[in-house]
Amino acid sequence: MYVLSAIISLTLLGLLLGFLLGIAAKYLKVESSPVVDELESLLPGSQCGQCGFPGCRPAAEALVEGKAAPTMCPPGGSALAEQIAALLGLDLDLSAVKEPELLVARVSEATCTGCTRCFKVCPTDAIVGAPKQIHAVVADACIGCKKCVDVCPTECLQMHPVEVTLRNWRWTKPALPLASNAVC
Amino acid sequence: MLKSCLNAVSPVHNDIVKGLKGLLVTPFFLPLETITKPENEGDIFQSFLDFFSKPRIRGGVHAEQNKAQTATQNIVYQFPLPKKLYIPLQQHVGKPAEPLIRVGDKVLKGQLLAYSQGLISAPVHAPSSGVILDVNDYPAPHPSALPIRMIVLETDGKDEWLETHPVDDPFQLTPEDISLRVGAAGIVGLGGATFPTAVKLNMGRENQIDTLIINGAECEPYLSCDDRLMQERAEQIIDGVRLMLHGMTAESAVVAIEDNKPQAYLAMQAAAQPYPLIKVLQIPTRYPMGWDRQLIRYVTGKEVPVGCRSSEIGVTIHNVGTAHAVHKALRYGQPLVSRVITVSGGAVAKPMNVEVPLGTLISELFDFCQVNIEQTARIIMGGPMMGDALPHTGLPTVKATSGVLALTQNELKNTDEQPCIRCASCISVCPAGLRPLDMANNIRINQLDVAVDLGLKDCISCGCCSYICPSNIPLVQYFKYASGEVVSRQQAQHKSEQTKRLIDDRNARMERIAQQQREEELIRIAAKAERERLKAQQEAIV
């Protein structure tokens, strides 16, 4: 008798809760994910395509759908990866992230013809100049997207790593001590 | 106010402690004492009393002194003039100086080579007479040895002074004039902070400070240049102190000297005797007693709030070497072109304090002091607690160089790192009240935000935590790395925002252009339609 009442009451309870959940799923449905917008605002927005997606918005969507890892954005580096992981509540293995080697474009004055093609494609207006005049790169505005390199007819634009000076030199992180202790 | 504070620091407290300690030494404990020296925290009665009295000194370590090798000999003045001097344009906090000489110019000792730029900057003068060989990038005295702009001076051996214009009585000068002259002499804080002294004098004057503290603590092990300077040139230093007081229109000064330098204390006290407003005070020997904020709290009882300068609470602190430089600048019109440097360490055959022209290469210094490069495991500029390891000896000495050490492997701390056992020694020795072990653990797993919340920005890199750590964890390096990384990330963040703004601007512009083109196109189409209509009309008429 007791067993019967227990079975009946638990079944009823299960049905009731399931029903409530069903209602909640129907009426409290989130239409579109606001996370995508938030993610997109985190991403650099230069539409550089280095992640393999056609732009930052598609990349953000892929992140939400779990099709991309938080570490997929090379220009953002580990700082961005951490922000993304925090937003999506993901565990992050930073050991796989290579810090992006920061690059800037530089114009070789000997070969520049002043064709203006490069500064038409530059997403941040980092290249200045006028037709038939030698162009120059504003290093602070250059994001290293390499779009100018692709269109330059004379290969006068080349990417160089950002020079390490006393101003941007940083202490390195101490190596983990136990790494040397591993057997295999 | 000040008087009451000074009374509070009476030695009575210390005597009680010593007496109590004497009682505790029983034969039972003696034979085992040698296993480890009871490092600070072993001092139970001290810590017991500390616990109940509001501690004036927080944290700190009793580092092995190693000062006797150099502190017992006179300063050496016969350093052979180097053939070439490498003078960095930036030897101070702030903007680098701007050169006003050309390659090939002949200059005299003390001649202005580069003038100060901006509010916080300092000029650079020729440390000897000779010809300018080059103005270019050379390796800086920095752990990275990355290039920095320097003037290379080939000395002519005459060491000929520029004609100086000393004032007869600098006390007749206005305080503003004192600051100007100190600034023009290129004087910066010689304790290692290298903040332009003139700026500090001005801030002291503007904030109407009531106490000038002269830092003679010299708490770093090995270094003894301030000690020797105080012993040998006490009167000149006191004169410099008086001039600084005049320059800040301040009344009283306290010269604070650690009690491991009794002779310097006596010399300074004798020199300060005629001036009742300059007090010479012995302070306990405990690293980092020379940290300005620790010293301020010990001497005045006041604590400098985070984000404030000490002058805002009525205190300014200068180093004894700076006071001596001020004396030379105002009494003799000589700019800062040389300084006393301690050369010491286990690999140095003739350790000494030696006065050298600024820009002397460390290699020449080492030759003079007979350093055994084979035995040298690490070259350190500054003291062993806060100094920087240098990669080679081809780097010049600068205004901030209080010492150059050549340490053997034996003297260095073991680098065999072990896991943290949470012994919390680092917490008890931290003078800033931080929790280094928690900070380092968070940095290790890249939780930099947490580390910042724990007080990363309040870390002064004094090295006490690294010094004391039984597991040899490079705590300070973690903090330096994290601080740099935080700055890098802020810069990256800033750049990313700027990039977004640039992209938005560009898109808006492109949109505007496209819009304009569309409108022009519409106008053109409309005009064409109009023309066609007129044409059709005319044809219809015809």
Next chain:
Amino acid sequence: MMANMKPGSGAHVGVKVSVSLIMWQVMLAISPATVYGLFCFGWPALNLFIITVLSAVFFEAFCLRLAGRLAKPVLMDGSAVLTGWLLAMTLPPWAPWWIGVVGSAIAIILGKQVYGGLGQNLFNPAMLARVALLISFPIEMTTWANVSPLFFSHSPGLIESWHITFVGLDNLDATTGATTLGFVKTEFSQNRLLVDILKDYSGFLNFIGWTRGSLGETSTLLLSLGGVWLIRQGVIQWYIPVSLLLTVTVLSGFFHTLDAQHYVSPFLHLNSGALMLTAFFIATDYVTSPNTKTGQLVFGAGCGLLIFVIRTWGAYPEGAGFAVLLMNSATPLIDYYIRPRIYGRDRKGKPLEIPKS
């Protein structure tokens, strides 16, 4: 030279102290009490001690190999030996061999290595093992051998000791009895008064440790000497031992004054059970105690309070293990709320205000 010239930052010099040195110093401090305990309880105690320490080392090495790490450098730090040692100190001296092995396994595997090894554990491994053993094997863990020193005629010889350790005790009544605390507890339940219960109690014998009890817990004298020496050496701080012992003394003194027939005196408290071992060697464990001195005072006081409460009103005659474990779990909380004030900031971390002069 220059081979090790990686740009390390300061401090370039430092104390010549290492983790292993600290561990060895603790072992040195505890060795007089250990030797005395081994002497008092004879060969079976020595068997148990060796088995416990060796199995602690074995389990440590086993876990390290399992994690793919070289065992030798880690074993050299001495922490596994110390854990086994401390555990052995808290076991009944004639306990069977598997008590030592199981205890070491719990201490090293569950108490330490699952958390990630040295410095990561939340609970004191030795106390965790002791409490787990006490709950799982109450008979073995409360069978207290009489004092039967080495080489005495009625004490078990070497051969006999192997029988005790590896087979078991035959003649329980003749060779075992109750500890002072246990005796008091059972007699209280018979509604007897202290004056009757403690007729045969000798404060002096308890003080030097000539009494039934765990292997290394009995000698108040030697344990406190070792502890004071550790404080002198700077290996441990005085905060935890002093606040722990003071709390027990004050509480028991208060209740003893109120009712001398139903509450044992502070003297008996300080002289019995695991109190001294806990105060100087267990509660002061770096890893599981708070980081600041105020936190350590709170921690010590909490341990003392719990020990007194469990001893006086609890079901167990001795509460040191439970007290330490409970306070261990409170350590992160204590560290969160009690933290040093940062220079130039107030307790909440806001910059100080500029004083108006």
